[in-house]
Amino acid sequence: EIVLTQSPATLSLSPGERATLSCRASxxxxxxxxxxxxxxxQAPRLLIYDASNRATGIPARFSGSGSGTDFTxxxxxxxxxxxxxxxxxxxxxxxxxxxxxxxxxxxx
Amino acid sequence: xxxxxxxxxxxxxxxxxxTLTCTFSGFSLSxxxxxxxxxxxxxxxxxxxxALIYWNxxxxxSPSLKSRLTITKDTSKNQVVLTMTNMDPVDTATxxxxxxxxxxxxxxxxxxxxxxxxx
Numbered sequence: 001e002i003v004l005t006q007s008p009a010t011l012s013l014s015p016g017e018r019a020t021l022s023c024r025a026s027x028x029x030x031x032x033x034x035x036x037x038x039x040x041x042q043a044p045r046l047l048i049y050d051a052s053n054r055a056t057g058i059p060a061r062f063s064g065s066g067s068g069t070d071f072t073x074x075x076x077x078x079x080x081x082x083x084x085x086x087x088x089x090x091x092x093x094x095x096x097x098x099x100x101x102x103x104x105x106x107x108x
Numbered sequence: 109x110x111x112x113x114x115x116x117x118x119x120x121x122x123x124x125x126x127t128l129t130c131t132f133s134g135f136s137l138s139x140x141x142x143x144x145x146x147x148x149x150x151x152x153x154x155x156x157x158x159a160l161i162y163w164n165x166x167x168x169x170s171p172s173l174k175s176r177l178t179i180t181k182d183t184s185k186n187q188v189v190l191t192m193t194n195m196d197p198v199d200t201a202t203x204x205x206x207x208x209x210x211x212x213x214x215x216x217x218x219x220x221x222x223x224x225x226x227x
Contacts, residue, residue, distance in 0.1 A: 050211075
């Protein structure tokens with residue numbers, strides 16, 4: 001089973017700042033990686049799929065990059081509604097799909 | 109617009125079998141490439157993928173839970189059912205169903221249903 005490790009566990013930033021979230025896989029997942037956003041009391045929402053493709057309706061300030069074992073989610077300029085928990089997921093070697101443990105993006 | 113909604117018991121006793129239903133609209137599970145899957149999230153913890161069923165009745169299960177899970181579909185009713193046997197308090201979680209479409213990823217998700225396992 002592929003293990004995804006997200007860092008940092010918590011990221012404290014202010015609105016308008018740039019956020020960089022990392023996801024590292026225990027073995028190559030090629031580009032089969034997605035990012036989800038989860039707000040309190042809500043279901044996760046797909047942001048990025050296949051490492052760098054924005055899902056429908058996702059603002060351009062969200063971008064994904066990487067391949068193999070190292071991936072990054074970048075939020076270019078944080079809006080108040082972006083403070084949430086972010087998860088990465090792989091489907092390279094499945095079942096099962098696996099998720100990272102999450103990064104909490106909090107307001108500084 | 110694609111929507112999904114989970115339904116089932118909120119409380120089950122240890123050793124009982126859990127049956128959850130995902131009722132969806134806005135797509136057909138007879139369309140090539142489409143799937144519906146289940147993911148769970150214990151309170152305050154990360155997400156765990158459970159099972160997925162495709163339009164052609166291909167079924168995939170988490171290896172660690174495969175012996176306890178069964179996923180089925182009723183295309184005419186736009187429903188997918190997940191059963192999990194021998195429930196334990198560690199299975200307490202919010203259970204989500206989600207649509208798998210052309211992107212190949214879970215999008216969108218249902219609102220989730222909290223299932224508590226307790227005697």
